[in-house]
Amino acid sequence: MAKLTKAQRKAHNEAEAILNKDHLTEDEKDFVFQNWHEGANFINGAAGAFFTPWSLAADFALDGGSGRVIDLCAGIGVLSYFIHHRSRWGSRLADITCVEINPRYVEIGRKLLPEARWINADVFDWRELDLGRFEFAIGNPPFGRVRRNGNGPRYCGPEFEFHVIDIGAELADHGAFIIPQQSASFKYSGSQCFERRTGGRGVDFENLTGLEMGTGAGVDTALYRDEWKDTSIICEIVCFDFAETRQRRAAERERIEAKPVPRASGRPAEQLALL
16 A cells, blocks of 8 residues: 555545545545545555546546447546546537446446446456447556456557557457557657657557557646656557457458469369369
8 A cells, every 4th residue: 555645645535535425516526536545545556556647537538539438447437537528518428338346446436427337347357248349448557567367359468558458459449548658659748749669569569469559639648747646657648540450450351361372383273172
């Protein structure tokens, strides 16, 4: 568990008191999102569970999409909260599903965002959960070499965030995720200009899976570097067109299957059929 300052402990206890109420106002929900400390009762460092800063979550909603949305490793739901409220100003209210392994986080999330469907489960059980199809997959998954209970459909490496993105690619047509800058295939946040990397783990992930990272709205996450609880990190918001990648894979499979089998030099086709 994290060592909270007196101010953090006081604010966390106030948030806990608010959560004892049957119904919360929007102001009370905002207070809990900003002050309930994930490290107060859990070893969040070992689990890689660092909740998205309030202001960063608000900006993330620019890329988080609408329609049917699935939030993988949802925590207490701050990303989904902003997507829900943003969608209220559009023509279609977001239909959100939140998947989270920590039962206490799910309990809190249901109070903060009762409009979402909350599932207390491991994202690596996605096949058994029969979650359905979504327009967007989103998440601020645990970062790095965190203990996990499985692998993504294609990725088998050590970085937890890549497994979650790989799973999201099977569930949704588009994706937006917060990942460490070192895991992105580009560098934008905190830089003077955009830089597309030629190597590194993000590029390796793209080459392995065919999932290409884009910048979306171009949020500079360095502005929120010191707003994380118990850590200070520069991230990137990476966006994906999963549907386009699936179409490209299908076209490549069709091309390979349609390619004629070459004949051995000097042998008639009838002889080849007997071999």
